[in-house]
Amino acid sequence: MLEIRDITIRFGGLTAVNQVNFQMQANEVVGLVGPNGAGKTTLFNAISGLVRPSSGQITFQGRDILKMPQYQRARLGIGRSFQIPQPMHELTVRENLIVAQRFGTGTVDPEKLEELLQLMSLDRKAHAAAAKDLALTELKALEVAKALATEPQMLLLDEVLAGLEVNGKALFMKLLKTIQQSRGIGILIIEHDIETIMRLCDRVCVLDFGQLIADGKPDTVFKLPEVIRSYTGEAHA
Incomplete structure (x- = not known):
């Protein structure tokens, strides 16, 4: 459904996203995680049309969407929320x-x-x-x-659970699962709570300093040394 190929996004001398590649199928729930400043929201902005990548390609439903305005991407089936309502x-x-x-x-x-x-x-x-x-x-x-x-056929959810108390977060996760299963919608979600990602997602992609360092099942990815280091900061000490 969604394919991102060699996407690089630069702001002046800063490379926010660096040659990222991944695919997402219909009906998947994929977590996009990583430390603050890893490039997660910037990648969302590129998919939804708020940011134009410096290089690379994004296709949705087999169509190149890089030059499409936001409303055309929405009508093609991409919906998104923002971290701050x-x-x-x-x-x-x-x-x-x-x-x-x-x-x-x-x-x-x-x-x-x-x-x-x-x-x-x-x-x-x-x-x-x-x-x-x-x-x-x-x-x-x-x-x-x-x-x-x-x-939409795919939802981009940017920290939609952030700030909610435990019961509210559990109810929201249940609701998202219901939406995904009843409507057949793919969900790509940015979330810092690892427990939430473990319970909600089929796959998880980890960004660190703009690079994709892991992509796989949550219970496998969160045990990888490079992922652990990305959260503790040891990899860049």
């Missing part, structure tokens, strides 16, 4: 979903929006001011709901 100010929860759905599909389907509101337990907050009246868990739910409103 970004509700549209002055709009209600429902209106946020309307804008997202129109951006991703070109149309508005009220029935599907109602289903999303209920799925994400936001139906009672549909008329609330999204930027003012939602708790953190609800803002996270709205971020995922906006991504789902675009009717």
Whole structure:
């Protein structure tokens, strides 16, 4: 479904992502992990169209998407959330979903929006001011709901569980599994909590200083010496 080939992203003299290669199949749940500054969000930005790579190729559903604007990538089936929730100010929860759905599909389907509101337990907050009246868990739910409103085939979730307490995190993980299984959506998720990745993901890819240093099953990858060193900092002492 998604193929990244030799992607390099530079900002001036800084190489944020360095010749990264990996593939992701439909219905997979893949964790993208690594220390702060490893290049995870930058890679997300390249996939979703916020950043143009310096070199390399990204294909989705067999199509080269590097020159596609963001809305075309969304309509092709790429949805994403952001690490810091970004509700549209002055709009209600429902209106946020309307804008997202129109951006991703070109149309508005009220029935599907109602289903999303209920799925994400936001139906009672549909008329609330999204930027003012939602708790953190609800803002996270709205971020995922906006991504789902675009009717994606693949979700890019950037630390969607960050800041949630233990019970909230467990409920959110269960919800993500339900979404993935019921809708057949592939999920690529950035997450720092290794336990979460172990429980949620089929595969894990590890970035360190912009390079992909491991790709495989979570229980195998997190035992690799190079991965352990990347988290402790010993590899660059």
